[in-house]
Amino acid sequence: MKNTYFTPGPAELYPTFAHHLQTAMDEQIGSISHRSKQFRDIYKFTDEQLRILLNIPATHGIFFTGSASEVWERVLFNCVEHESFHLVNGSFSRKFYDYAHSLHKYAHVLEKPFGEGFDYSDIDVPEYAELVCLTHNETSSGVQMRPADMHKLKRKYPKKLFVVDMVSSAPYPNLDFNLIDSAFFSVQKAFGMPAGLGVWIANQTCLAKAERIQKYESITTGAHHTLPVLWKHYQTFETPATPNVLFIYLLGKIAEDFNRIGIDTIRKQTEEKAKMLYKFLDDSKEFQPFVTEERHRSQTVIVATTKNPAEVLAATKQAGLILGSGYGSFKDTQMRIANFPAVSIEQVQNLINQLKK
């Protein structure tokens, strides 16, 4: 019997994944040239499906990298000359901030304790910060930031570039890409694919910034996957280096499946399942939701506090339900439940029934 993965990524594969993979094998997608019309058609299709799904306007390009972590580096290289600004409230937003240090940028930070979230009113963006780095969903702590707050912030600071890490939530957050300059995610979370592909969305303002930085002798934008080179190849739906052709194909197919269901339905189902899980945690004596403020509670990665998470994880594993452990040192007090489109309402109910035991 197969397990059901409620882990926050790598996670349960989307139910249609195996079928699309078989089609790809039958059509020998793993062997086709990345300079062929067949590949350009695949890139174009995936681009179209993602545009529909996430409502991405023509001002933004869609690019592929090895992972979302790589995008942390690329966006900092290409969109920051000197100063970036980071909202940090967990391990992944902190890594984004650490990357800025490693690239010798002057990185400003506003930090909140693990488990707390950011509201619009908390935030003053430093005067010289060029890029505001937001994390929609902190995978480590299960805290989300509301897109409405992000949009309001951008309206207050319209001249600054805004980038949103939506790694463990896309396509859930309804971002307004007329305000958000760049965003990125990886496919092993809510898209229900194996890891190995990052997706980077960036607009022409980001491109112009990268082109400006490239003129300076003292600053490098890196060599691999620079935005100007990605953008140039994107004009003909190509990539500078050989990309993960197979996964780009599969992502397009899954995005198409999502579009058939409709993004509104997917978002509603996500909220419905999250509500079931939080209600169970609120009512339970054994488990508590870690994030106290309801408006900051993640809809896609639910973190619970409990006395002996290792025991719970072992017991649910016996029943074929794989949960995520707490992040890092929170392993001893927390567990994480991913709520991605690949798991159905029935599967979530099944998990809740199991946890009640």
Place this chain on the structure above:
Amino acid sequence: MKNTYFTPGPAELYPTFAHHLQTAMDEQIGSISHRSKQFRDIYKFTDEQLRILLNIPATHGIFFTGSASEVWERVLFNCVEHESFHLVNGSFSRKFYDYAHSLHKYAHVLEKPFGEGFDYSDIDVPEYAELVCLTHNETSSGVQMRPADMHKLKRKYPKKLFVVDMVSSAPYPNLDFNLIDSAFFSVQKAFGMPAGLGVWIANQTCLAKAERIQKYESITTGAHHTLPVLWKHYQTFETPATPNVLFIYLLGKIAEDFNRIGIDTIRKQTEEKAKMLYKFLDDSKEFQPFVTEERHRSQTVIVATTKNPAEVLAATKQAGLILGSGYGSFKDTQMRIANFPAVSIEQVQNLINQLKK
């Protein structure tokens, strides 16, 4: 009917690939955590199989990136403070050199015309070059450099770091890793997998260099996939970011298949098939081998000159045999035939028979 891909990568999938992929799907490898024992066991297994296959000593670590092109950047960031030296004789060795410029390194170059190769006697390494960048197999022109020449060169310049791009030839070249500090390849060439994974081999001398560079305030080694961070995680067979778990598993399985056959046999079979192809080209009136010097002729990517390559490619495609076009502007006069382990002697003979028509 399925096509047979003689393209220089992405290329024909190795015959066992589909079986291993099915096993991976049955075992839900696409969903397992990259922080689990199951993943560490996979990394360890792939590491062991590659060590046997390529005769890699304990001084060297084996790391995974998104692509081999990414490794161009990583090795330059981590192993060059100021100056690199590049042997350039085609589009890919040139890109490696261009990457050094983009990272604002002082890049020395020794260049040969397209189709010509390097011998030991040609080469003087500039005094202050820290890293010597060699390309074993120029995928664009079908020119190889003999490992014996590389080893001799390292013996002449023992204090300099040597890195070998073996993207479109590994596991064919018999590199002596007691001399070669670093090497890298991607899996969509001779390993017969879809694109989406780069493999970087680097020794402790490279690591020490990277650690030295990180101490300077004025130079960055990048943020993502820096050698010290890769190395640290490698100690427990982990990776800093979520890697392409599925492809790491598949690479281990295919390397194991190669080891069952034996690397000597694989190398002999490669040479036998290359001999058949070059003999056909030498004897033919319609086709000529592009590389004139026999010692520089690639064993894995054979480039042929012909009057109307587009017509030839269309005719062989009709017969289900997909050949590679000439690189870039050589499309009008050349074609490329990949000779990787995934194609058998019978398939090569079948191609030759077809080309004779």
